[in-house]
Amino acid sequence: MNVGSDLSEPFAQLGRVLFLLDFNTRLVVTGTALLGAACGWIGTFLLLRKRALLGDALSHATLPGIALAFCAMLALGGTGKWLPGLLLGAAFSGALGCATVLALRRFRKIDDDTAMGIVLSVFFGAGVVLLGWAQAQPGGSAAGLESFIYGKTASMVRADVIWIAALSAIALIVSLALFKEFQLLCFDEAYARATGWPTGALDLTLAALVTLVTVAGLQAVGLILVIAFLITPAAAARFWARRLGPTATIAAALGTASGWAGASISALVPQAPAGAVIVLTASALFTLSLLFGTERGLVPHWFKRSRQRHRMDLHHLLRAAYEWLDRHSFPSPPEVPCPALLQARSWSHSHFERIVRRAERAGWIFLAPPDTIRLTPEGFREAARVTRTHRLWEAYLIHYAEIAPSHVDRDADAVEHVLGPEIIAELEAALATGDPVTSPHPTGKNAA
Amino acid sequence: MSWHPLDTSITLIGILCAVACALPGTFLVLRKVSMMGDAISHAVLPGLALAFIVTASRASLPMFLGAVVAGVLTALFTGWIGQTGRVERGAAMGIVFTTLFAAGLLIMVQAADRVDLDPSCVLYGAIELAPLDVVATLPLGDTVLDVPRAILVLLGALIANLVLITLFFKELAVTSFDPGFSITAGFRPALIDCALMGLVALTAVAAFEVVGSILVIAMLIVPGATARLLTDRLSATLGWSVAVAATAAILGHLLAVFLPEVLGFPPTSTSGMMAVASGCLFLLALLVRKQVR
Numbered sequence A: 001m002n003v004g005s006d007l008s009e010p011f012a013q014l015g016r017v018l019f020l021l022d023f024n025t026r027l028v029v030t031g032t033a034l035l036g037a038a039c040g041w042i043g044t045f046l047l048l049r050k051r052a053l054l055g056d057a058l059s060h061a062t063l064p065g066i067a068l069a070f071c072a073m074l075a076l077g078g079t080g081k082w083l084p085g086l087l088l089g090a091a092f093s094g095a096l097g098c099a100t101v102l103a104l105r106r107f108r109k110i111d112d113d114t115a116m117g118i119v120l121s122v123f124f125g126a127g128v129v130l131l132g133w134a135q136a137q138p139g140g141s142a143a144g145l146e147s148f149i150y151g152k153t154a155s156m157v158r159a160d161v162i163w164i165a166a167l168s169a170i171a172l173i174v175s176l177a178l179f180k181e182f183q184l185l186c187f188d189e190a191y192a193r194a195t196g197w198p199t200g201a202l203d204l205t206l207a208a209l210v211t212l213v214t215v216a217g218l219q220a221v222g223l224i225l226v227i228a229f230l231i232t233p234a235a236a237a238r239f240w241a242r243r244l245g246p247t248a249t250i251a252a253a254l255g256t257a258s259g260w261a262g263a264s265i266s267a268l269v270p271q272a273p274a275g276a277v278i279v280l281t282a283s284a285l286f287t288l289s290l291l292f293g294t295e296r297g298l299v300p301h302w303f304k305r306s307r308q309r310h311r312m313d314l315h316h317l318l319r320a321a322y323e324w325l326d327r328h329s330f331p332s333p334p335e336v337p338c339p340a341l342l343q344a345r346s347w348s349h350s351h352f353e354r355i356v357r358r359a360e361r362a363g364w365i366f367l368a369p370p371d372t373i374r375l376t377p378e379g380f381r382e383a384a385r386v387t388r389t390h391r392l393w394e395a396y397l398i399h400y401a402e403i404a405p406s407h408v409d410r411d412a413d414a415v416e417h418v419l420g421p422e423i424i425a426e427l428e429a430a431l432a433t434g435d436p437v438t439s440p441h442p443t444g445k446n447a448a
Numbered sequence B: 001m002s003w004h005p006l007d008t009s010i011t012l013i014g015i016l017c018a019v020a021c022a023l024p025g026t027f028l029v030l031r032k033v034s035m036m037g038d039a040i041s042h043a044v045l046p047g048l049a050l051a052f053i054v055t056a057s058r059a060s061l062p063m064f065l066g067a068v069v070a071g072v073l074t075a076l077f078t079g080w081i082g083q084t085g086r087v088e089r090g091a092a093m094g095i096v097f098t099t100l101f102a103a104g105l106l107i108m109v110q111a112a113d114r115v116d117l118d119p120s121c122v123l124y125g126a127i128e129l130a131p132l133d134v135v136a137t138l139p140l141g142d143t144v145l146d147v148p149r150a151i152l153v154l155l156g157a158l159i160a161n162l163v164l165i166t167l168f169f170k171e172l173a174v175t176s177f178d179p180g181f182s183i184t185a186g187f188r189p190a191l192i193d194c195a196l197m198g199l200v201a202l203t204a205v206a207a208f209e210v211v212g213s214i215l216v217i218a219m220l221i222v223p224g225a226t227a228r229l230l231t232d233r234l235s236a237t238l239g240w241s242v243a244v245a246a247t248a249a250i251l252g253h254l255l256a257v258f259l260p261e262v263l264g265f266p267p268t269s270t271s272g273m274m275a276v277a278s279g280c281l282f283l284l285a286l287l288v289r290k291q292v293r
Helices: A003-018 A023-048 A054-075 A083-104 A112-136 A143-150 A158-177 A179-187 A189-194 A199-221 A226-237 A244-268 A274-292 A298-327 A338-344 A349-361 A377-400 A405-418 A421-431 B005-030 B035-055 B060-084 B089-110 B119-124 B149-167 B169-177 B179-184 B189-211 B215-230 B234-263 B270-292
Strands: A335-337 A365-368 A372-375 B134-140 B143-148
Touching (some): A023 A158, A023 A179, A023 A244, A023 A274, A054 A226, A083 A112, A083 A158, A112 B035, A158 A179, A179 A199, A274 B089, A298 A372, A298 A405, A349 A365, A377 A405, B005 B149, B005 B169, B005 B189, B005 B215, B035 B060, B143 B149, B149 B169, B149 B189, B169 B179, B169 B234, B215 B270
Antiparallel strands (some): A365 A372, B134 B143
16 A cells, blocks of 8 residues: 555645646636636625625526526427526516616615516515426426526636626626726716716616626526626725725635635635535635725734824823923923823823833833823923924814814814824914914813 | 416415514605615515524524514624714615525535524415315314414514504604604614614514515515505504505415416416515505695
């Protein structure tokens, strides 16, 4: 018994799958990756149009068309399984379903969700009825039609991949040609309508493109799982980019990646249906994007927030110190007792200590026992700047927004951290006040 | 083709199923979250599959538990992704339910050699076979009535729906129509929402083996949407909804058995026809309402 070859066997298989050496794997991986790219791209427009579930309704609505096309082709004397015919039927009834959803939304008492749910389930019901008849047709076996529901990824043939490539290419070209129009439709429908764009026709075109990629995906991953391809990569891409072009491109890349990785994994692991594995891969990518996406991911967002909070805490500490010094006519070493600072804001002891340590590290203060902090020259300058910004904004509110002097402190407290140098300069010009600005209300512990 | 005693049985099962679904479904429609029915009916799959694997049988109780947990999780995950990730609700729902469905499919395929569970049965249901699965007999005078399992399960779901909706009618009403007010009035809309989703999941599973996972959506939503067109009062909406559901079930079976005969086709799927019939009733209501207005 050769143990070595047993051990290397999985690696050899891994290599064969990764480098696409098997013809079948190459076909499946190419097909799903292409489909992922097309669905990710088109799905982005659908998501931004806030119609993510339209793909869901549409993919279910293709069933009666498929069954009807099968029966019609059988009646005309064919085998009923001619792929272009079936796809045409699917596209037709899918488009009809989309149009029905868009028509039903116009009724006041029918919301989007209900319109989609009704179309989805009633069309599917009609499909099941027609399929019942199709299966009972003499001469034709409708057994293969089931593959439209679950997909038959592993047994994809060359013709399927060519169909996917062709339909995806059409969808891509049309959406690129209408990129500007779709962008307008997604972000400002009201403006688009007001400036005379045919929003209804554009919506229908978008629905038609979704139909195209859905129909292309039916064969590959099945009608239930193609929904994931339309929604998940697009939703994941939103965590990485803000502008439409990059978002759609990243969505296409994520779709490609999930198609490729999912199909490869399912080729390696026994009893793992490709459709399901692809969906789970896409979901995993979505989870990663949700957590780490540079644009809106939770972890970067949390870091940004905590940095901002630290900065605000420092500002508050310095301003509290400056205001205390101001009240005590600036004693010569600028020292402030900690209890006075602690009273100025509702800080807990431990939180206050953390802020003081951070300020110390920034070189703005140092601890001078007993229980006193002393501002360094830089710290004093920064404290003066922060306090001045605060008071400028207060003065602005009093003069221009006509807010009572006793009520401006809180408002200014929220805004002072984000005022840039340009705004400060503008404020100075507008108020035409000299330096230093004095506080318009009593500060410190008597302030409230 | 003449009326067989089995047809009565199928119709009865259809009515029970449609009415049991219509009750919680009406609240889905009123809360404008109809697609949640779609999401939940797909997402209960892993719950079912895990219950099958753990108990290695098709026992009802673990199955319902698994489904309810999966249904509530769908609602929670959708809410969480929607809020923390600022993802549009529809998209969040789509991501959650396709993921859970794919996971369920994977579990089912992995366990295929251990547990007898057919995906297409979950998808289509088999109302025509439901009357044959007899679990009890009911002596009634001279004749002995067979009681199929489906009737018991659906009756249980119907009673659970009736009891819970009657008990929590006020809570459901106020959180459906004015969630903002309901918070200030001391209700907990999020909690009620989860409970409703659990109820929907339970009902969906009960209805699965009869109409299949996708046609359940028709049973859930369409009667409620039809009733919504016909009236503005909550109790009347529920009443209309139940009436539409029962009518659709009866019409569905009649259409499946007798319409094909007239047209010269073989008989077809009753559950599919039930969905089509409810769609026709909805269309009728749409036309009627338009004339009234």
